[in-house]
Amino acid sequence: xxxxxxxxxxxxxxxxxxxxxxxxxxxxxxxxxxxxxxxxxxxxxxxxxxxxxxxxxxxxxxxxxxxxxxxxxxxxxxxxxxxxxxxxxxxxxxxxxxxxxxxxxxxxxxxxxxxxxxxxxxxxxxxxxxxxxxxxxxxxxxxxxxxxxxxxxxxxxxxxxxxxxxxxxxxxxxxxxxxxxxxxxxxxxxxxxxxxxxxxxxxxxxxxxxxxxxxxxxxxxxxxxxxxxxxx
Amino acid sequence: xxxxxxxxxxxxxxxxxxxxxxxxxxxxxxxxxxxxxxxxxxxxxxxxxxxxxxxxxxxxxxxxxxxxxxxxxxxxxxxxxxxxxxxxxxxxxxxxxxxxxxxxxxxxxxxxxxxxxxxxxxxxxxxxxxxxxxxxxxxxxxxxxxxxxxxxxxxxxxxxxxxxxxxxxxxxxxxxxxxxxxxxxxxxxxxxxxxxxxxxxxxxxxxxxxxxxxxxxxxxxxxxxxxxxxxx
DNA sequence: CAATCCGTGTAATCGATGCTTACATTCACA
DNA sequence: TGTGAATGTAAGCATCGATTACACGGATTG
Numbered sequence: 001x002x003x004x005x006x007x008x009x010x011x012x013x014x015x016x017x018x019x020x021x022x023x024x025x026x027x028x029x030x031x032x033x034x035x036x037x038x039x040x041x042x043x044x045x046x047x048x049x050x051x052x053x054x055x056x057x058x059x060x061x062x063x064x065x066x067x068x069x070x071x072x073x074x075x076x077x078x079x080x081x082x083x084x085x086x087x088x089x090x091x092x093x094x095x096x097x098x099x100x101x102x103x104x105x106x107x108x109x110x111x112x113x114x115x116x117x118x119x120x121x122x123x124x125x126x127x128x129x130x131x132x133x134x135x136x137x138x139x140x141x142x143x144x145x146x147x148x149x150x151x152x153x154x155x156x157x158x159x160x161x162x163x164x165x166x167x168x169x170x171x172x173x174x175x176x177x178x179x180x181x182x183x184x185x186x187x188x189x190x191x192x193x194x195x196x197x198x199x200x201x202x203x204x205x206x207x208x209x210x211x212x213x214x215x216x217x218x219x220x221x222x223x224x225x226x227x228x229x230x231x232x
Numbered sequence: 233x234x235x236x237x238x239x240x241x242x243x244x245x246x247x248x249x250x251x252x253x254x255x256x257x258x259x260x261x262x263x264x265x266x267x268x269x270x271x272x273x274x275x276x277x278x279x280x281x282x283x284x285x286x287x288x289x290x291x292x293x294x295x296x297x298x299x300x301x302x303x304x305x306x307x308x309x310x311x312x313x314x315x316x317x318x319x320x321x322x323x324x325x326x327x328x329x330x331x332x333x334x335x336x337x338x339x340x341x342x343x344x345x346x347x348x349x350x351x352x353x354x355x356x357x358x359x360x361x362x363x364x365x366x367x368x369x370x371x372x373x374x375x376x377x378x379x380x381x382x383x384x385x386x387x388x389x390x391x392x393x394x395x396x397x398x399x400x401x402x403x404x405x406x407x408x409x410x411x412x413x414x415x416x417x418x419x420x421x422x423x424x425x426x427x428x429x430x431x432x433x434x435x436x437x438x439x440x441x442x443x444x445x446x447x448x449x450x451x452x453x454x455x456x457x458x459x460x461x462x463x464x
Numbered sequence: 465c466a467a468t469c470c471g472t473g474t475a476a477t478c479g480a481t482g483c484t485t486a487c488a489t490t491c492a493c494a
Numbered sequence: 495t496g497t498g499a500a501t502g503t504a505a506g507c508a509t510c511g512a513t514t515a516c517a518c519g520g521a522t523t524g
Binding site: 134135136137141173175178179181182184185186187188189190192193196197198200212215216219220222223224 | 429
């Protein structure tokens with residue numbers, strides 16, 4: 001979308017907000033909630049063609065608004081992408097926490113596995129959205145208090161879960177930091193490889209992908225668990 | 233570079249090819265090896281600001297050539313990026329194979345570790361170049377015989393090494409495919425997290441980064457090795 | 465109720481980019 | 495030596511991000 005030929009976009013028929021007693025209400029001068037609509041449009045564009053497919057003008061077009069209008073709400077394209085990325089990150093975190101809420105409470109290592117699985121599943125179901133939250137370039141690194149609060153929350157969650165697992169003697173290594181980074185690298189890497197096209201065989205079906213994701217996660221968990229063989 | 237103000241590029245002083253008996257040879261009409269120079273310029277641009285920092289015009293500017301000239305050698309920007317990515321992939325493979333050539337021959341698992349380490353080191357020393365080879369979008373997926381021969385070679389190499397390790401009883405799992413994918417995901421993930429800015433603490437120094445890289449690699453190797461504790 | 469302020473949208477414009485077409489130059493081969 | 499193919503230039507198109515001047519109209523005031 002960003003520099004390719006494209007039909008003139010067919011002009012949406014002026015969204016029917018506020019039926020307006022009698023006049024045809026062709027298009028109210030003020031949009032209503034343009035900011036929200038722009039973010040949604042951009043999210044959709046990301047879903048269709050990745051981050052590069054997002055253009056301010058196309059988002060404006062889909063919102064039925066002039067090309068300059070978005071700049072009233074976002075000082076730059078990056079600012080729009082920032083908002084989009086934060087929204088995606090929010091959804092990501094919400095889904096993972098929801099999945100974890102259903103996991104058994106008294107098996108930390110099992111909970112850790114559950115966390116990783118939810119991570120992988122979301123990333124594979126929403127590849128382009130994962131792409132924008134994983135590439136930190138869309139987050140504002142100047143803001144105080146850590147840009148994406150949601151991301152820090154997730155990391156904390158993983159760390160606490162690992163600490164519990166260690167406290168219950170479920171881990172072989174005491175270097176929790178390394179284990180945490182390795183675990184993150186594993187799921188991150190698998191998710192990104194999937195997005196970046198390193199597994200061309202898995203078309204859209206993704207059943208193989210999900211099975212493999214689970215398998216390598218288990219391989220990792222077994223690798224860090226205490227007494228890996230012998231009994232089981 | 234792709235849409236920001238920039239000084240007019242200072243105009244290189246007409247590269248002195250072929251001193252030309254006596255005339256000042258201000259600029260030969262034909263460049264000599266524009267294709268090569270364009271790829272180098274683009275590689276440099278990638279090194280300076282990542283893939284998005286590459287513009288055909290800027291590459292042309294640095295080659296001291298008109299904006300349309302590159303299109304004689306590359307039908308599109310993507311084609312240029314393709315060439316750039318293949319060049320980077322070639323260097324990547326060369327360095328890894330060189331490192332592996334110095335590894336002890338009769339310890340497959342050790343060789344596997346060495347491979348992973350070389351991978352991580354190159355990725356961390358050439359982050360932006362790793363970025364373009366990891367994102368497969370710059371490779372031509374239509375070409376027969378697999379686009380990046382070099383990449384397939386590397387994967388084969390890893391698989392053979394793992395098979396040897398298994399044959400010598402060094403591995404705990406017999407599912408070599410899973411082990412290979414997990415290993416790839418681990419190093420890939422770590423490298424990309426580093427590039428994508430998930431480890432903001434490691435400024436440019438990178439000593440911490442390299443140590444951590446080695447640590448998580450060892451953690452993984454221990455996890456897949458047979459008899460992980462007990463003796464060592 | 466009316467006047468006005470200011471948030472929000474429009475129109476027009478700028479420079480940069482990818483890419484194409486028409487033309488110019490020069491190399492290489494017959 | 496002459497000519498055609500290869501390779502460069504010049505000019506131009508459409509799109510993009512971004513800025514500026516202006517227009518609209520809802521909300522707050524007196």
